[in-house]
Amino acid sequence: ISGMASIALKNFEHKEERGRSERRYRSVIENAAEGIYLSTVEGEIVEANQSLVNFFGYESREELEEAGIFKTYRDPYDREKFIKIILEEGEVRNYEIEYLRKDGEVVVGNEFAVLVEGGRFIEGIIHDITELRKAQKKAKFYDSLLRHDMWNKSQVVMGYLELLSDTGLSVEQKNLLERSKLAIRGNMELMVGMKKLHLLEKNQEKEEIDVDEMIGEITNQLLYEAERRGIGIYFIPSNIKLESMPLVKEVFYNIILNAIIHSECRNITIHAGEGDGFCRITVEDDGIGIDPEIKKEIFNGMVKGSRGNGMGLYLSARMVELDGGRIEVGNRRDGRGTAFDVYLPMENNFKR
Known part of the structure; x- marks a missing residue:
């Protein structure tokens, strides 16, 4: 009898602990700032916290549950797309959707959701x-x-x-x-x-770019300005093609133009090669160079005393970063002038 009483007491204590855990869990759900729900794949709302009720502008959980999921979507296609993704991948992350409140106002939510219980239900969190x-x-x-x-x-x-x-x-x-x-x-x-x-x-769509043609086109555009200042532009053909964003051409236009206007050089040399998965295009001049302290911050857009107003090189660096590459600046090998190395990824390259 004593053993049975001990087992019964332990069972009671376990039930009490489960009850306390469930109450703590329920308290977290109810006090969360994000909308949290449990629904069937078909769209029936099984559970919803108060934040979700407020987000959709309903008076009570019962009213929201009666309305159902489909009434909350501004565009029914968004629901179809959401279900397609979650059935294929088992989860949805950072899914931005325009919803409709009860009063017709459009609200925007960022949703995280997962399939649970063998794919019969969806647990989701919506951040307003x-x-x-x-x-x-x-x-x-x-x-x-x-x-x-x-x-x-x-x-x-x-x-x-x-x-x-x-x-x-x-x-x-x-x-x-x-x-x-x-x-x-x-x-x-x-x-x-x-x-x-x-x-x-x-x-950020990409297109095929012939490096030789791109540099040739840019140097032709800037040839008059260079010759007017007594500067020669020399390009060594590379025979490289790659896939890149069209606006990357602006990067080289800006770097070469800066060299023409600000470097006080006599010669500008451009050459390209590849290695370590990147195409490196180098623009070198034999001018006065750039102060070492300025070089450290030259791409942050706020540098004074650099070539131009500093923003052109900042924009160039940002464009290259969006393309998955980087820009480095240093001295030429002989120590005179400046060398800009632009690294563009060679993924999907079209080298002949």
């Missing part, structure tokens, strides 16, 4: 990112508006400066005028660069 997306959309609008307004005003200023250049200025005044025009052009180029970077981040 509606305000974040609204803030991002507003920031994007103001950014676009600001760039557009700055561009238009810069064009007006350039027009007045051109008119001013025809008014019989002294040599010193003309020099000041040219510096002003150069500063305005720099700002306009920066705005163009920011727009290109934004487009690049949105669309």
Whole structure:
């Protein structure tokens, strides 16, 4: 009898502990800021915490459960896509969906979900990112508006400066005028660069690029400016093709143009090769070089005293990073001038 009583007591204690664990678990679920649910694959809501009820704008769990999953999707296709992914992979991560609240307001959720109990049920967590997306959309609008307004005003200023250049200025005044025009052009180029970077981040589709043709096209565009300054541009053909984002061409245009304008060089040499899974394209000049302290921060966009305003090289580095590569800057092998090494991944390369 004593043994039976001991077993019964232990069973009771185990049940009590399970009960406490379940209550703690339930408390965590109920107090979570994220919406948490359990539903069938067919869309019937079995359980939902209060945060989920609030997210969808219903009065109670019962009302939400009666409405069902399908009423909460703005686009029914999103539900079909969600079910397809979770049935194939057993889980869904970072799935961003536009939902409909009971009052018809559109809200945005980021969902994590897994199949449980042999694939009959779905456990999910929905994080409300509606305000974040609204803030991002507003920031994007103001950014676009600001760039557009700055561009238009810069064009007006350039027009007045051109008119001013025809008014019989002294040599010193003309020099000041040219510096002003150069500063305005720099700002306009920066705005163009920011727009290109934004487009690049949105669309990262790649295309086949012939390195020789790309460099040849860029040097032809810059040949007049180089010859006007007494600079020779020399390119050693590489016979390399690779798959890259189209805007990567802007990187080499920017580096070569910077060398022409700011390096005080006599010669620019460009050559390419491959190794360790990358195509390395090097742009070298025999100019005055770059201060070692500036080299350390040259790609962060905030460097003063570097070539140009610093933002062009920052944008170039960002473009290359988005393409899976990197840019390095150093001295030429003979210690004179500067060498920029641009590494682009050789994945899916089309080397002849």
